[in-house]
Structure formats: structure tokens, C-alpha cells
Amino acid sequence: MYEGQTFETILERMLNRVTNNVDKRQGSIIFDALAPAAVMFAQYYIDLEINLDLVMPDTATDEYLDRVAVELDVVRKPAQKAIRAGQFYDSGNGPIDIPIGSRFSIDDVDFTAISKTGPGTYKLECETAGEIGNTIAGQLIPIDYIPGLATAVLGAVLVAGSDAEDDESLRARYFDRAQKPITSGNKYHYEYWAKQVQGIGDARAIPVWNGPNTVKVVLITDNKRSPAPEKIAEADSYIRSVMPIGVDLTVAGVRELAIDLSGALTLETGVNVSVVLGAVSDGLDDYLKSIALKEAVIRYSKIANIILDADGVIDYANLTVNGGTSNIVLDPDQIGIVGTVDLS
Structure with a gap:
């Protein structure tokens, strides 16, 4: 909006207001007097542009x-803390119980035992919120002494942590x-409620999916995968707390359909096929995430273009997607995920 308000433009406009019987050349008294003010006015216009962007x-x-x-x-x-499984053993490799609240460290990240799930098995909460709690694996070091404990292992991700x-x-x-008109209990309202839950990246509400007065809400995570059971239960509880009474509600994670590729590649000389397969897998993953719960068709032509766009690929032959050469039509509660990429 203010792109034209440059130092030169402003200074020229100021000098034009000065009578022509005054020396206005660069280096003159009037030029040197007006130039600093023109600089400041130009900066003010830049700030106005920035401030306008910050409120839109x-x-x-x-x-x-x-x-x-x-x-x-x-x-x-906000960022959410990861919940991980932890297994604890004595010197004979038998399961051992630990006190709730016990703290453990691994790679400068700390975990706290919050509940017991079985003999020697506990839920551990990462003390640092964010995705960092999802990626660490290995042996835990107890922060405080626990009698009889010989080995502590950080296990599977139960509830994925997420960054803000x-x-x-x-x-x-x-x-x-x-843009989507939310009225009391329409489909957009259910989708809006679902997406208020931390870790739920998108949702699709399916009205009358199982007869009158029934609503099914299908959930995916921020990473475009089916949520953990605990997260589905959290979303279910929240939606029930705000939705109209008398509705038969079902909340579920999306059903994941593996998309398998098979075919032959013609590669440039010296290209490593494993690098190409990695690029194709990444491209397919990006594509499937971009259409998750937004489009009902996975397009064969789009996948073919992903292969051709990979560095080092000259051509392909006999490409099949899930055993065929046509588009994949998804159910309303289904998304595609990367399966086997068998290209050689």
C-alpha cells in the first residue's frame, strides 16, 4: 500500500513545496535540511506497512x-507433552515396580512415571513439551536411586507430543x-469442536451416518495420521461436553489405507536408486498429507508425476498403485498413507 512512499519520492515532494528562487540542489542548505526528515517519513511509511500486515x-x-x-x-x-511406555527390570531381568513420580533422564530430556499399566510397565510423561519426547529411544537413567532397579527402557509412544x-x-x-457457517450442532460445529483438542489437526463430521440423529466425527493428528486411543477419547469427551443433547455421537480415528507402489525406473547414470526411492516416498507422503480428509481421490497421474519429478529419474514403466493403474477412491473416513515403494 505504501510501496511508493520512498525516500526519493518524499524528498522530491518536499522540495517541490520550496520556491524555485532557492537553491535546491544536492548539498544545498535546503536539501540537507529536508533530507533527514524525508528519511524519517520513509521509515514511518515502512512501519505503517508492517503494522498493517500485523493486524490482518x-x-x-x-x-x-x-x-x-x-x-x-x-x-x-499450546505444546503438548509426549506420553511414552517404560519397562523396568531387576538384576534377574524380571519386571520391577517403581514409585509413581519417579524421574528418569535420557539425552538431556527427563521423564516422570505417572501411572502403572502392568508388571514393571508404566506410562512416562516427558517433562519437556513438544515433539522432542517422541523421537528419543534407549535406556533411561534414574534421577533418584530406586532399590532393586537394574534396567529401565523407554518404549513406545503412547500419546505423541506436539509443538505449539x-x-x-x-x-x-x-x-x-x-468462512464455514457454524450454527448450533451443524457438521461444521462438530469439526470445529474436534479441532480445539490439542493434537487433533483436522476432522470430518459425517451426519446421519448410521441413521437419524447420528453423527460420526473422524479425526487425524497434526501429522495426518490416526490419533492414539487416548487422544480419541479426549476428543470424544470434549465434544460431548459442548454438543447438543440427544445426538448419538461416534468419534473415531481415520482408517489408514497403505498406498503401495510397484514398477520399473529408468535412471540417469550414477544415480543411487535408494536415494530416488527416498525422494519418491517423501513426495508421496507430502501429497497424501496435503489431501488428507480434503479430497476423496488419490490420483494415479499425481503419483506418476511425483516419480518423474524425483532427481535422477528419466522415466518409469509398469507403474501400479495398490496393484492397479487407476485412481484410488477413499471412503469418507479414510486417508492414504505411504506403504511399500517397490521401484527398481
Whole structure:
């Protein structure tokens, strides 16, 4: 909006207001007197442009986007702590119980035992919120002495940790709220409620899916996968707390359909096929995530283009997607995920 308000433009406009019987050349008294003011005015216009961007929903960032979004009751989701399984053994490799609240360390990240799930098996909560709690694996070191404990192992991810919601995800939820008419208990309302739950990246509400007065809400995580049972239960509980009475509600994770590729590749000389397979897998993953719960068709032609776009690929032959050469049509509660990529 203010791109034209440059130092040169402003200075020229100021000098034009000075009578022509005064020396206005560069280095003159009037030129040197007006130039610093023109610099400041140009900076003010830059600041105005920045400030305008910070109050508009399509360009606001960070805390300024938070302020815009809250006007429609859309609040940034905070980081969430990962919940992991932990197994604990004595010197004879038998399971051993530990006190609830026991703390353990691994790779400078600490975990706390929060509940027992079986003999020598516990749920451990990462003390640091975010995705960092999902990726660590190996042996735990007890922070405090636990009698009889010989080995502690950090196991599977039970509830994935997540970083604080990024700007683009928050912006998308804001525009969803602004553009989709939410009325009491319509499908958009159920989707809106579901996406308020930390870790739920998107949702699809299916009205009358099992007869009158039934609603099914299908969930995916921020990483476009089916949520853990604990997260589905959390979403179910929250939606029930705010939805209209008398509705038969079902909340479920999406059904994941593995997308398997098979075919032959013609590669440039010296290209490592494993590198190509990695690039194709990454491209397929990006594509499937981009359409998850948004499009009902996985397109054969799109997958073919992903293969051709991989560095080092000249051509392909006999490409099959899940054994065929046609588009894959998904059910309303289904998404595609990367399966086997068998290209050689």
C-alpha cells in the first residue's frame, strides 16, 4: 500500500513545496535540511506497512496472529507433552515396580512415571513439551536411586507430543471459523469442536451416518495420521461436553489405507536408486498429507508425476498403485498413507 512512499519520492515532494528562487540542489542548505526528515517519513511509511500486515489475518504472525484469531474464539494450541511406555527390570531381568513420580533422564530430556499399566510397565510423561519426547529411544537413567532397579527402557509412544501450533495451522483454523457457517450442532460445529483438542489437526463430521440423529466425527493428528486411543477419547469427551443433547455421537480415528507402489525406473547414470526411492516416498507422503480428509481421490497421474519429478529419474514403466493403474477412491473416513515403494 505504501510501496511508493520512498525516500526519493518524499524528498522530491518536499522540495517541490520550496520556491524555485532557492537553491535546491544536492548539498544545498535546503536539501540537507529536508533530507533527514524525508528519511524519517520513509521509515514511518515502512512501519505503517508492517503494522498493517500485523493486524490482518492473512499476514499476521506470532502474537499478533493470536490477537486476530481470538476475535473468533480461535486460540493457538499450546505444546503438548509426549506420553511414552517404560519397562523396568531387576538384576534377574524380571519386571520391577517403581514409585509413581519417579524421574528418569535420557539425552538431556527427563521423564516422570505417572501411572502403572502392568508388571514393571508404566506410562512416562516427558517433562519437556513438544515433539522432542517422541523421537528419543534407549535406556533411561534414574534421577533418584530406586532399590532393586537394574534396567529401565523407554518404549513406545503412547500419546505423541506436539509443538505449539504454528502460524499457518492457526491461520487455517481462523479462516475455517470465518468462512464455514457454524450454527448450533451443524457438521461444521462438530469439526470445529474436534479441532480445539490439542493434537487433533483436522476432522470430518459425517451426519446421519448410521441413521437419524447420528453423527460420526473422524479425526487425524497434526501429522495426518490416526490419533492414539487416548487422544480419541479426549476428543470424544470434549465434544460431548459442548454438543447438543440427544445426538448419538461416534468419534473415531481415520482408517489408514497403505498406498503401495510397484514398477520399473529408468535412471540417469550414477544415480543411487535408494536415494530416488527416498525422494519418491517423501513426495508421496507430502501429497497424501496435503489431501488428507480434503479430497476423496488419490490420483494415479499425481503419483506418476511425483516419480518423474524425483532427481535422477528419466522415466518409469509398469507403474501400479495398490496393484492397479487407476485412481484410488477413499471412503469418507479414510486417508492414504505411504506403504511399500517397490521401484527398481
